[in-house]
Amino acid sequence: xxxxxxxxxxxxxxxxxSYGGLRVLxxxxxxxxxxCVTALLGPNGAGKSTVAGLLTGRLSADxxxxxxxxxxxxxxxxxxxxxIMLQSAGLPETLxxxxxxxxxxxxxxxxxxxxxxxxxxxxxxxADRRCSKLSGGEQRRVQFALAISGAPxxxxxxxxxxxxDSEARRAMWQLVRAxxxxxTAVLLATHHMDEADALADRIVxxxxxxxxxxxxxxxxxxxVAGSVLRLRTRLxxxxxxxxxxxxxxEERGADLAILTSSxxxxxxxxxxxxxxxxxxxxxxxxxxxxIENLIMSQxxxxxx
Amino acid sequence: xxxxxxAAPRIYWLESKAEIIKSARMPQFIxxxxxxxxxxxxxxxxxxxxxxxxxxxxxxxxxxxxxxMGPALFGFGVNIAAERxxxxxxxxxxxxxxxxxxxxxxxxxxxxxxxxxxxxxxxxGIVAGVALDAAQWTAMILVHFLSIIPFSLIxxxxxxxxxxxxxxxxxxxxxxxLAVMGGLWFPxxxxxQVMQSAxxxxxxxxxxxxxxxxxGQRNDGFLLLHxxxxxxxxxxxxxxxxxxxxxxSR
Numbered sequence: 164x165x166x167x168x169x170x171x172x173x174x175x176x177x178x179x180x181s182y183g184g185l186r187v188l189x190x191x192x193x194x195x196x197x198x199c200v201t202a203l204l205g206p207n208g209a210g211k212s213t214v215a216g217l218l219t220g221r222l223s224a225d226x227x228x229x230x231x232x233x234x235x236x237x238x239x240x241x242x243x244x245x246x247i248m249l250q251s252a253g254l255p256e257t258l259x260x261x262x263x264x265x266x267x268x269x270x271x272x273x274x275x276x277x278x279x280x281x282x283x284x285x286x287x288x289x290a291d292r293r294c295s296k297l298s299g300g301e302q303r304r305v306q307f308a309l310a311i312s313g314a315p316x317x318x319x320x321x322x323x324x325x326x327x328d329s330e331a332r333r334a335m336w337q338l339v340r341a342x343x344x345x346x347t348a349v350l351l352a353t354h355h356m357d358e359a360d361a362l363a364d365r366i367v368x369x370x371x372x373x374x375x376x377x378x379x380x381x382x383x384x385x386x387v388a389g390s391v392l393r394l395r396t397r398l399x400x401x402x403x404x405x406x407x408x409x410x411x412x413e414e415r416g417a418d419l420a421i422l423t424s425s426x427x428x429x430x431x432x433x434x435x436x437x438x439x440x441x442x443x444x445x446x447x448x449x450x451x452x453x454i455e456n457l458i459m460s461q462x463x464x465x466x467x
Numbered sequence: 468x469x470x471x472x473x474a475a476p477r478i479y480w481l482e483s484k485a486e487i488i489k490s491a492r493m494p495q496f497i498x499x500x501x502x503x504x505x506x507x508x509x510x511x512x513x514x515x516x517x518x519x520x521x522x523x524x525x526x527x528x529x530x531x532x533x534x535x536m537g538p539a540l541f542g543f544g545v546n547i548a549a550e551r552x553x554x555x556x557x558x559x560x561x562x563x564x565x566x567x568x569x570x571x572x573x574x575x576x577x578x579x580x581x582x583x584x585x586x587x588x589x590x591x592g593i594v595a596g597v598a599l600d601a602a603q604w605t606a607m608i609l610v611h612f613l614s615i616i617p618f619s620l621i622x623x624x625x626x627x628x629x630x631x632x633x634x635x636x637x638x639x640x641x642x643x644x645l646a647v648m649g650g651l652w653f654p655x656x657x658x659x660q661v662m663q664s665a666x667x668x669x670x671x672x673x674x675x676x677x678x679x680x681x682x683g684q685r686n687d688g689f690l691l692l693h694x695x696x697x698x699x700x701x702x703x704x705x706x707x708x709x710x711x712x713x714x715x716s717r
Contacts, residue, residue, distance in 0.1 A: 219561050243471035243563040253553020257492035258485065266485050270564045272473045293492075309558070 171230075172197055172317050172348040173218050178227030180213055187213045189372040191227070195317065200339065200349040202363035204356070204454055209369045211352045215319055218350065219247055232316070243271055246315035248306045250322045256295035260286055263294060264308050271313030283341075284308035285334060299326045307338065317348045324358060336362050356451035370458040384453050390426040391452055393418050394443035398436065406432045410452075410459040422452050424460060475565045482564070482572035487579055490542065500537030501580055504530055505587035511652075512595045521684070523595035527588065528678040531611035532671055533651040534588050538580035539618035540625075540638045543573060547626025548634035551715065574619070581615055599682055606681035610674065617670040617697075618645075620704035627711030645671040670704070673697040 173195040180188040187210045195201055195218075203211045216222035217229050220236030234241040255263060261277060268274040275283075281290050284304050289297065297305065303323065310318055320339065324332040339362060343349050353359055359366050360380045368376040368383065376383055395418050403412045403421060408429055410422040423429040426445050434440060490496045508530045512523045550556045559569055585608070599607065621641060625634050646652055648662060649671025655663050666672040673693040679685045680693075 221557070221561060239563040239565075240471050242561065245561075247558065247561050249554050249558055251554030251557070253550070253555045255485075255489050255550075255555060257489050262485065262488070266481055267562065269473065269478055269481050270562045272471050274473075313563075 171195065172232065173236075173350075174228070174230045175214070175217060175224075176228040176230075178217060178224045178229060180210075180217065180222065180225050186372055188217075188224075191373060193367065193374065195348045195350055197316065197348050198343055198346045199364045200343045200351060200362055201365045201367060202351045202353055202359035203367050203369060204353065204359055205369035205375075206458060209458075210372055211369055212321070214369070215321060215350065215352050219245065219319055243273070243313065244316045246310035246313055246318045248303075248310040248318070248320045248323055250325070254294035254297070254302055254305060257293055259291050259293050260297070260305055260308075261290040263305065264312055267309045268312035273314045275312055275314050277312075280308050280312045283311065284338065300328070300331050303327070304335070307335065311342065315347065317350065318342060319350045319352075321352045322354065323351070324353075324355065332358070356454065368454055368457055370461050373461075375457050375461045376454075383457070390423060391446050392421040392423060392426060392429060392433070392443060393446065394421070394433070394440060395419075396437050396440055402436060403433065406436075410456045422455060424456055472563055475568070478564060478568050479571050482568045483575035486572040486576035490546075490576060490580065496541060500541050501584045502587075504534035504537065504584055505591055507533075507652075508588055508591050513591065520596045520598060523592060524597045524599065524682055525679060525684050527592040527595075527597050528607055528682040528684060529651040529675040530588055531585060531607065532614045532649075532674045532678055533646050534584040535581040535611060535614045536618050536642055536645060536671065538577045538584065539615050540622045540642050542577045542580065543619050543622030544625035544638040545622075545631065545634050546573070547623060548629055549631045551627065552631050577615060577619060578612070581612070585611055603681060603683050607678055610678040610681050614670075614674045614678075617674075617701045617704045620701070620708040624704065624707035624711040627708075627715045645669055648672075649675055651675050667696060668700065670697060670700045673700070 171194045175191055175193045178188055178191045179186065180191075187208075191210070191214070193214065203214060205211050213222060217224055218231060218236060220231070220242065229236055231238075231241040232244050236242070258266070261281065264280050265277045268277060268280065281287055284307050286301075286304055286308055289301060289305075294302065294305065303326070307320075307323065310320070318339070323339070324335050327335065336358070339349060339351075343364070351359070351363060363380060366376070366378065366380050366383050367374055393415070400412050400414055400419055403409065403419065406429055408423050408425040410424060413420045413422075421429065421433075430443075430445075433443075508526060511530075512526045547556070556569075589608075622638065625637055625641070629637060648655070648658075648666055649669040650658075650666060651671055655666045655672065658666075673696055676685065676688060676693045677690065677697070680688045680690055
């Protein structure tokens, strides 16, 4: 059966999901499009993995509609168009890389040739090695190879570069970009803001069961007028936590780093509690800071 | 089936083949589970045996049950626990693979490994002087292969409930208890009365007795006395396996 091209790759409509009375997603709607890398960002427990679990059919929604290529995510025809890279790194120890990829690809009628998968995932030198003899990074590459082996229209990647050195990360990013440019939709769940920044066409920030922000990385960054104040003070960090507009106070070496949504007000109040303050600087927020700021202001809105 | 899903029989075959290869490359699986029962038999029946045909036949009948316990308990229990813990099972479940392929592959691999162990055992039995007629051989071999079912169900139940480390320990305890207390190594008549009574809840005891009857070694035996309890125990192991699997795949 051929799917209507106007149908989305994946769609969540007004989905709610609770675990044991705790609501993880509330009236959540979200779509994925072909050729677009969408990064899901948010604090732990915000619902990132729940969204991924719902899309891959691992979890079912309490309320709402989920469709994958116009079908139920549990439908094998929908699953046949999806490649998944889970966060856990287990592989059958005694199979070789080639045997494993060949086996996994056999589940898909539109599969890629094993040699091509091996080439694209940069595993040519490791093809005959047993999985137990691979390093952590090499195992991740094998998992990526498994994910692409069925020539999927949707790739779901959960923390694909955890434990990678910077060179290996960039290589992985290139592989993912190449897939997206060839038209594959990519859903990326990550903790690494730089990864989202480098790889994503679109960032969706989730907090408290809903979408806080949805847009290209540049938009997310510009959304936030937040700044980081670095200062050297004798006062304990706890003294600063209750000042107005503060998102986060962190000890960085001998300094305190204070993320704030309004540096002027915060500085004024800092001088009130620490008039002797000598050393301080104000820097622009990184994407990571920006997202924390977004999540914080969202929580405050909800509390109000 | 569709332009997205390949023919299922081929997947069943490839998964089964991979399952067999996976274990074949694990000496820690092959040696204790496949090679140990024939080695023990050689020791008991050939080296230490009194050289009587009856002793060799009786030991062969109960050791056949012992031989399938290892592949079934460890092949299912420990492998499922390991694959579950490392997320391999999850990845397979989310792939478009037919739902039954995974379990079919494990059943196929277990059956092949049991067959290898049993063939070695039967060969040693013939060397030791076991002489059964065709009907007795057939009946005994059938009992040995049917023994795979309850032990596999126990293995599945363990694999879905426990982590890898705990599963290995538990499978070992179950393996040895079922063998010794079920009278597979030596008759339970040699044990205290309380243990003889306890043997009635063990599938290994009933399977051993049925195998002895099949081999014509229990002329005073009453088959239904063992088949009845065995069916009840097998039902219990099926529930143990099924609830374990349910618990995981919520």
